[in-house]
Amino acid sequence: MPYSMTRWNNGLDEVEQVSADITDETNALPARYFTDPSVHEMEKEKVFGRYWVYAGHANCIPEAGDYFTRTIGDREIIVLRNHDGDIQAFYNVCAHRGSAIVEETPMTDPDNARRIQCPYHLWTYDLDGDLASTPRSFEEARLNPDLEDEDVPDLDADSNSLMDVHSDRIGPFVFVNFAADPMPLAEQAGKLKSELESLPLAEYELAQRIVSEVECNWKVFGGNYSECDHCQANHQDWVTDLELLDSELEVNDYHWVLHYKHREDVDDEMRIHDEHEAQFHYFWPNFTVNMYGTADGYGTYIIDPIDEERFQLVADYYFKDPELTDEEEQFIRTSRQLQEEDFELVERQQRGLKSGAIAQAQLGPNEHTVHKLHRLAQAAYEV
Amino acid sequence: MPYRTHHSRSAPFVATCPDCEIERSSDSATELVAFYRRHHRHTGHDIVVTRADLEFSAAVTAALDASDDVAAVVDGLDARYGVDKHDSIESGTDGVPIGIVVAAMSERGFTVGETLEAIAGVRMTGALYEPRDDHLAAF
Structure with missing residues (x-):
């Protein structure tokens, strides 16, 4: 029988890379990756700058010209619906002198524009991002004695367009990728794409967004979301409806699913999927789709880092009608209770990690979803 | 009843989002402004200061x-x-x-x-x- 030991910061133990073998004692990310400010800065590029990241929900911008903004790391983007009905994403940066163009506009309160105009010098772009017009002062050189008007170069609409950000969708979910040549979203999503596209997700509207700030690294919460070994002890109200021992954790390349079987006597006719269970999908790096199984609706989480020891949990709830019924409000309140129970746990874990005692934690045999999260993080860091 | 109670319960500055029922406490009043900016970016919600231990002249x-x-x-x-x-x-x-x-x-x-x-x-x-x-x- 093999045995494993936690590696402490005791001057004797050494950390190693995350072992591919979950039975090895070095099966977890070293602790510094959860506490080091330089790791947070690195992740802006190596994680959130290279993989497909959730931007928002297409139903929130149904009309041409509807848009919202989203900030991912240090990058602020505009997500808009163009005249063809397609959704595009651009950096919120003017091609003239780099000014941010539009004000921050959350998905919950989208705006509409016939064209995108920078307020600084009034460069104006159409909904495809092409430069549509500039003031006359950019076509002639009347204030510059060293130039004749005919010396002023033309500003080509296409080559002076807004900087495009790769975007693609899975059903109504819009994702963006900042890499120059990213892998296709379908490749990163794998079977998540076909599973989500088989459900009528686009028939549901955003009914409520609740944003909480939590004092732990985003990967600590991601790991907590990804396993339910802690549920029996910490989510006692919720697990009464579950057959935890019959639950299944399914791991794919960049996403994993927790299938929580409902007890036989649970009335879950309201669910939007076929199985008698709740399904929680985690899509690397920081997006989840929550099929609760006991509501005719679904939820999503964005696990959005603030810094190395804080994140925002952006929890969105979708129902057929955005006006919540009493039952749906109660459902969200129950969901919030679960979140609060988890926040206690993850803030406690962050406190321990921050103390500096542990150099490299270890994962249990049924924490293979967490193992996948840690391995993906390490793979991202190494590129 | 707001959900979050960060830091100590006796923190001098506390703010709440009435829409999310999220509460944040801090030793720094300026952190409440940072909280507002982060929260508003995602939600458009406003924030209310519910406790401020200030000495007024x-x-x-x-x-x-x-x-x-x-x-x-x-x-x-x-x-x-x-x-x-x-x-x-x-x-x-x-x-x-x-x-x-x-x-x-x-x-x-x-x-x-x-x-x-x-x-x-x-x-x-x-x-x-x-x-x-x-x-x-x-x-």
Whole structure:
């Protein structure tokens, strides 16, 4: 029988890379990756700058010209619906002198524009991002004695367009990728794409967004979301409806699913999927789709880092009608209770990690979803 | 009943989002402004300061009683909360932390968003300026 030991910061133990073998004692990310400010800065590029990241929900911008903004790391983007009905994403940066163009506009309160105009010098772009017009002062050189008007170069609409950000969708979910040549979203999503596209997700509207700030690294919460070994002890109200021992954790390349079987006597006719269970999908790096199984609706989480020891949990709830019924409000309140129970746990874990005692934690045999999260993080860091 | 209670329950500054029922407490009033900015970016929601342990001088109390004039409030707060320029030949201070101004204005019933909007409006008149980032001084 093999045995494993936690590696402490005791001057004797050494950390190693995350072992591919979950039975090895070095099966977890070293602790510094959860506490080091330089790791947070690195992740802006190596994680959130290279993989497909959730931007928002297409139903929130149904009309041409509807848009919202989203900030991912240090990058602020505009997500808009163009005249063809397609959704595009651009950096919120003017091609003239780099000014941010539009004000921050959350998905919950989208705006509409016939064209995108920078307020600084009034460069104006159409909904495809092409430069549509500039003031006359950019076509002639009347204030510059060293130039004749005919010396002023033309500003080509296409080559002076807004900087495009790769975007693609899975059903109504819009994702963006900042890499120059990213892998296709379908490749990163794998079977998540076909599973989500088989459900009528686009028939549901955003009914409520609740944003909480939590004092732990985003990967600590991601790991907590990804396993339910802690549920029996910490989510006692919720697990009464579950057959935890019959639950299944399914791991794919960049996403994993927790299938929580409902007890036989649970009335879950309201669910939007076929199985008698709740399904929680985690899509690397920081997006989840929550099929609760006991509501005719679904939820999503964005696990959005603030810094190395804080994140925002952006929890969105979708129902057929955005006006919540009493039952749906109660459902969200129950969901919030679960979140609060988890926040206690993850803030406690962050406190321990921050103390500096542990150099490299270890994962249990049924924490293979967490193992996948840690391995993906390490793979991202190494590129 | 708001959900989150960060840090100690006796933290001097506490703010709440009435829509999300999320509460944040901090030792720093300016952190509440940072909280507002992060929260507003995702939600568009405003934030209400629900606790602010401030020491008001008679000038601030008078300013708060007299009007919603944020410039007068900044001027009144400067003697107590302005940061001295110890190593500078310039007179005056490096300004009052914006969170202190937000907390003081909450006594008049202003939300964080309303105060920041009022500050922006007065700055555009030239009556307020920022000697350094997120610190205010009256001109």
